[in-house]
Amino acid sequence: MRHSLMDILVCPVTKSELTLEVTREENGEVLNGTLRCEEGHVFPIKDGIPNMLPPDIREQLDTSATHESGTNDAEPVT
């Protein structure tokens, strides 16, 4: 991602500004790093792509791998 992206990127949870920590950069493009908001949300940048999924959504995606067969279908509909 380019540094100019910081102008439009905000935390998807709190809409607050993000702080960029660069771990790898090439030709003005951030390849690896971390975006942090004031509230402590952390968003990783991998291969130049910022992962802006809110942390709780990311957890849901992780746990959905265990495939819960959720709904209680014994209840009659009244």
Ligand SMILES: [Zn+2]
């Ligand atoms: Zn946040």
